[in-house]
Amino acid sequence: MPKLSYFDFPGSRGEECRLALHLAGVPFEDDRIQSADWPARQEQTPYGVLPTFEVEGRGVLAQSNAILVYIGREHGLHPRDNWIAARHEELMHAAEDLRAVVVPVLRIQDPAERVKAREELASGFLKRWGRAVERRLGELGPGPFISGETLHVADLKLYMVARWFSSGTVDHVPRDVFAEFSRLGGVERAVAQHPKIVAWYAR
Template identity: 40%
Template sequence: MPELKLTYFDFHGGRGEAPRLALSLGGVPFEDRRIPVSSWADLREEMPFHAVPILEIDGEVISQSNTICRYVGKLTGLYPKDPLPAARCDEVMDAVEDISTQVVSTFGTQDDAEKRAVRERLCEGPIRLYLERIQEMLVIRGGEYFAEDRLTVADLKVFVWVRTIRSGRLDYVPEDLADNYAPRLVAHNDRIKAHPGIVSYYAGH
């Protein structure tokens, strides 16, 4: 087993959380390097694309969150070996990445009124669309999981995203947005949250 070091911010959620969960669920040892947000300005230049997460594999740095998800998914058995189920996972993870990028782009908005207007437009447009379409993918694929009728890194990626939307931590994003537009995703979120490995992970962090 390679020596792994995952670097991401010191909070629950975001692009580094799904790989943390996958490695923990798979019982794969890794160094969990958590960066205080206050230190980011000093560390940003060290990162290949001035972004995290990064995964060091025997000292080699790999970037891009979905690439990391696929790699750790293969290590832990949480990524399909067959091409079509793998593509289904990739489709879902890329969709989450697309909408996450739109939300993250609002973080630097200083004017509160402007932030409110932008996020309200996101809620009524792109976020609602992605919630509904990702829910449709879940339903078409059986309603429980996104690929192979089992837990994969795609489920973990969606779990982290929906959990964040429902958390109340995003200003001007209603906590019940997902409940209103994607109840099947909410049920999926609650089911993943109740997984013994997920419960154990959050109990320890």
């Protein structure tokens, strides 16, 4: 049984990999690491980050996009056409670009500086990112998923990013920050309503 290791919370890079395995119907060991245990585990990972995906006889794979693309290729959740696959991977990397900008803002401790930075994030970077992704999604078709009627691993990536903000968990960033981007919102809704995703969260 393969093992997916990530922190013990239902979000971000680890959760999108869990969802991919669940969609693929792959039984896996869901290794949820507690924060107190992370320092002792960190040096055991290839790059000092999570998630990691271990397959018996093959070794350990790191970096969420690599894990997602591997699962997608193995189980029909990534396009077979190389150009379309690359367009999906482009969107996955764009999601990581967003995380690289947002996470340092979330770590600001000074209350006044924190509010200012998050409001600027909402009105600036997130709007620019949303417009760019919306434009690229429009080039790939009408939806509901990135490439029509089929859910792929890249859809999970965009779903996780969009849900991060629409859930309202990021203070001083409006939960409707992406509301004007109908294709992005459509992907989020389509993934959330997929029967296997519903089943995962109903466990």
